Amino acid sequence: MDLRQIQYFVALYEEKSITKAARRLHVVQPAVSMQIRRIEADYGVTLFERTTSGVYPNQAANTVYPMCLEVLANVEKLRRTLRHGSGKIDGTLNVGVPPSIAHGILAGVLMDFQQRYPDVQIAVSEGYSAHLVDWLLQGDLDFAVLGEFEDDRRLHCEPLAIEELRVLTSTATPVTGDSITGRELQRLKLILPSTKNLIRILIDAEFERAGLTLAPSMEVDSLATVFAAARQPGWASILPAAAISDADLDRGMRSLALVEPAIRRTLVASFPTLKPSSAAAHEFLKALKWAVLQAGGIEILA
Structure with missing residues (x-):
């Protein structure tokens, strides 16, 4: 053969x-x-x-x-x-990312990567996990960043990093200190992803394990809408650390550590089994790992 x-x-x-x-x-x-x-x-x-x-x-x-x-x-x-071995990194790179990465750290990663590797042409597609997996299997992406391991033999995954989920709220929301407990969070108006969203499933599971129940005032899967609502005093959301950029914090918002329960998620890079990964892909992933760490990642995974 x-x-x-x-x-x-x-x-x-x-x-x-x-x-x-x-x-x-x-x-x-x-x-x-x-x-x-x-x-x-x-x-x-x-x-x-x-x-x-x-x-x-x-x-x-x-x-x-x-x-x-x-x-x-x-x-x-x-x-x-x-x-x-050739020492030259070029070609095209098609990357899929979830909205949390696209909104937060992606722009900085792209600018730095383009400056280091000007001969690489990058195309980025944003989507939720189900869409990203479909695009991977159709051969439209070289790799995608996912929030969990995909149990699919047509894909192979490389762990990237562990990041924490944080609470985003307005600086006018009356919260003392740099952290907030799950019980304290129940007193705020919450805007969370829908129950089919993987991040929401993780949030509900961890709160249930802590003996707490969340009753969000709104369920919205649009990240732009979530940020707009969370800017209002008394409102809050729970988001991956990488979703919150410095620009958001400069516009009257706060990022608080969530404790009791503390919630973490594992990010992975998923590749099609039949599509060899490139040197450009691996260099891009290295840049992405460090950006996640700087944004509030807990651990970089080899």
Whole structure:
């Protein structure tokens, strides 16, 4: 099997559909069928059972699949080594980020990165986790920053950092000190993400573990609206530290440490298994890690 055949086999194995595999590989459907048939003919083996509901791997395919993943991982490692060895970092970089990163630290990271690597053309797409994962699998992104590990064999994740969630409120809101407890927070008017939002799920779980219940006055998934509401005295929101920029704090807002419960989340960089990562991607991730740390990250993960 050559490298292209391995990529086609892995895509079909994971998608269980020629149509989806072709879309993922950005090729026409007959190309996928032809490569799989060629593998089966060359080695005298059947790898997939064709049915009206899909294409399903058999035991032979199950045996070969992890070996193919190992080959792709080694090829990616080789390419990365060669790119770093050349000393030149260029090309295009398509990055996906959640709204919290886009609003807060991203602009500074982009400006610094562009100054250091002017030959890299960067395109950034903003979206929530479900959208970012879809774009990754469609091959539209080189990597995406997610707020949790995705249990999907079509993706591999690298941990970035652990960051804390903080309370954002107006400087006119009567709070003493630089921290606020969950119980004290209950006395303010809260604007939180909807219950389907991953950050909201994390917040509710940690408050429940602490024996507290939050009753937000508003549930809004628009970060711009959240910031506008939190500027009003007596209102507050709970946001990842990286979402709060220095510009926000210069416009009459405060960032308070949330205690009892203290809430943290893990950020990861997620890559498509079939799309090798580049030197530019790894340099960008290093810059992003340090920006998260400076914004209120707890720990940088190797």
